[in-house]
Amino acid sequence: MQQLLAPVKEFLACETPDSWIAAAKEDHRLAELLIDHCNCELKAAQTAMFLVRKYAVDKQSGEQLLIWAKPYEEFVYRNDRDMAAFLAREVKKNELIGELTPRAGFTHGPELIAKMIRLIKEEFHHFEQVLELMLARNIPYSNIRAGRYAKGMMKHVRTHEPATLIDKLIVGAFIEARSCERFAKLAPWLDDELKRFYISLLRSEARHYQDYLSLAEAIAGEDISARVAYFAEVEAELILASDDEFRFHSGAPL
Numbered sequence: 001m002q003q004l005l006a007p008v009k010e011f012l013a014c015e016t017p018d019s020w021i022a023a024a025k026e027d028h029r030l031a032e033l034l035i036d037h038c039n040c041e042l043k044a045a046q047t048a049m050f051l052v053r054k055y056a057v058d059k060q061s062g063e064q065l066l067i068w069a070k071p072y073e074e075f076v077y078r079n080d081r082d083m084a085a086f087l088a089r090e091v092k093k094n095e096l097i098g099e100l101t102p103r104a105g106f107t108h109g110p111e112l113i114a115k116m117i118r119l120i121k122e123e124f125h126h127f128e129q130v131l132e133l134m135l136a137r138n139i140p141y142s143n144i145r146a147g148r149y150a151k152g153m154m155k156h157v158r159t160h161e162p163a164t165l166i167d168k169l170i171v172g173a174f175i176e177a178r179s180c181e182r183f184a185k186l187a188p189w190l191d192d193e194l195k196r197f198y199i200s201l202l203r204s205e206a207r208h209y210q211d212y213l214s215l216a217e218a219i220a221g222e223d224i225s226a227r228v229a230y231f232a233e234v235e236a237e238l239i240l241a242s243d244d245e246f247r248f249h250s251g252a253p254l
């Protein structure tokens with residue numbers, strides 16, 4: 001586990017503040033934490049899917065991706081949602097049907113598709129895993145407003161290509177790395193079931209961070225360390241500054 005975490009910690013400019021852990025381990029936070037975590041897993045899948053659709057595949061493949069996401073989106077966007085029925089559904093559970101066709105003219109398209117499709121599949125799976133834990137604990141799903149974290153980084157994304165894509169990939173790397181660091185730091189304070197689950201997530205989240213970062217490097221075709229350092233600072237500021245909202249990626253609680 002330490003081996004897995006070492007590069008993640010080195011990549012991030014700060015550790016999660018102890019005050020966030022102290023708040024997160026309080027019993028009354030558990031429902032909020034799991035609901036936001038669940039939201040984040042879906043968001044992670046949707047964000048990656050958006051990147052694949054926008055940059056890497058043809059129109060028909062884009063439609064196939066939307067079909068894959070549909071049951072998840074239908075579940076979260078309806079008010080009379082039934083968690084048990086959703087989790088018990090049988091038809092093509094978490095499956096992309098058919099092959100995707102890379103869009104012509106984007107050299108790194110196939111690499112982006114391969115890495116992001118695996119990531120999307122894992123994030124949908126994590127979404128279902130969190131939902132299962134919530135169902136067992138009688139915590140209903142709800143769509144809560146996202147915190148300031150991802151937005152706080154996205155507003156620094158440059159507005160011309162390929163810089164936009166490169167920055168979005170770097171932001172993706174930070175979100176994944178922070179999730180990984182937070183899961184590891186919070187796990188010892190949770191009950192056994194959640195502890196095991198959070199530790200089981202570390203490996204894939206560490207890989208997601210590496211995948212985003214290596215895609216950003218490959219697509220840039222030049223050294224991106226200055227840009228990475230810039231976002232490291234923005235990210236650390238969001239994590240260390242006090243935050244009046246509690247979320248999975250919130251800053252130090254007020």
Ligand SMILES: [Fe+2]
Pocket residue numbers: 041044122123126205
């Ligand atoms: Fe995940």
Ligand SMILES: [Fe+2]
Pocket residue numbers: 044123176204205208
């Ligand atoms: Fe992830």
